[in-house]
Amino acid sequence: MMQSEIDIxxxxxxxxxxxxxxxxxxxxxxxxxxxxxxxxxxxxxRAFRESTRFIEYFWKSxxxxxxxxxxxxxxxxPVARIxxxxxxxxxxxxxxxxxAGEAGEETAGAITGRFSGGDxxxxxxxxxxxxxxxxxxxxxxxxxTTGNTTxxxxxxxxxxxxxxxxxxxxxxxxxxxxxxxxxxxxxxIATAAGLAVAIPSVIAFNYFMQKxxxxxxxxxxxxxxxxxxxxxxxxxxxxx
Numbered sequence: 541m542m543q544s545e546i547d548i549x550x551x552x553x554x555x556x557x558x559x560x561x562x563x564x565x566x567x568x569x570x571x572x573x574x575x576x577x578x579x580x581x582x583x584x585x586r587a588f589r590e591s592t593r594f595i596e597y598f599w600k601s602x603x604x605x606x607x608x609x610x611x612x613x614x615x616x617x618p619v620a621r622i623x624x625x626x627x628x629x630x631x632x633x634x635x636x637x638x639x640a641g642e643a644g645e646e647t648a649g650a651i652t653g654r655f656s657g658g659d660x661x662x663x664x665x666x667x668x669x670x671x672x673x674x675x676x677x678x679x680x681x682x683x684x685t686t687g688n689t690t691x692x693x694x695x696x697x698x699x700x701x702x703x704x705x706x707x708x709x710x711x712x713x714x715x716x717x718x719x720x721x722x723x724x725x726x727x728x729i730a731t732a733a734g735l736a737v738a739i740p741s742v743i744a745f746n747y748f749m750q751k752x753x754x755x756x757x758x759x760x761x762x763x764x765x766x767x768x769x770x771x772x773x774x775x776x777x778x779x780x
Contacts, residue, residue, distance in 0.1 A: 562697030590617035694734020701727025
């Protein structure tokens, strides 16, 4: 095992500049993709955990104010963030409606304003869902780019290495295994490295996109439930 590792190191050190450049580029893609994988895994795992906690608390809470207080504590929860945005918008509507009522202006126009305020909440929630989806998918496309390009980058290094090997054979006028094998082995390392970078990136991309779709569906579902509560409160003319 140790001899194999030493051989690989020796092969890399003796590789041509182009192959070494290809391997350095693949190293950049590998480090960057694994950094993104770790960051997004922690982010999405936290989002799932805190979203479950908040939704359970939301349906158990007796008023929206206590749910809002809980939402402020869950900073990594996408559902809590869209709820905070919707709740703040709802409070603005409530304050303007209350001010109109105290001024004796609770007319048909004020009631119409309440319903248009409900539309404002819907728009705010839609913007919040879009923002959260953008936040979750941020940097994830780089994984798809890595998975699509690194095998070809590695293949380019392999082709270049094989070209150099055949050029060396032509210069020496010998095609023995001892002459061909070192160049071919160094060239194939580039392809192996490209696949080693691409495979985990593709797996991670598919995994994250599936999880993001689940969270997005959860956001849409919660938003619809929250809007139903708001509509009911607007119709009754009061909310907590």
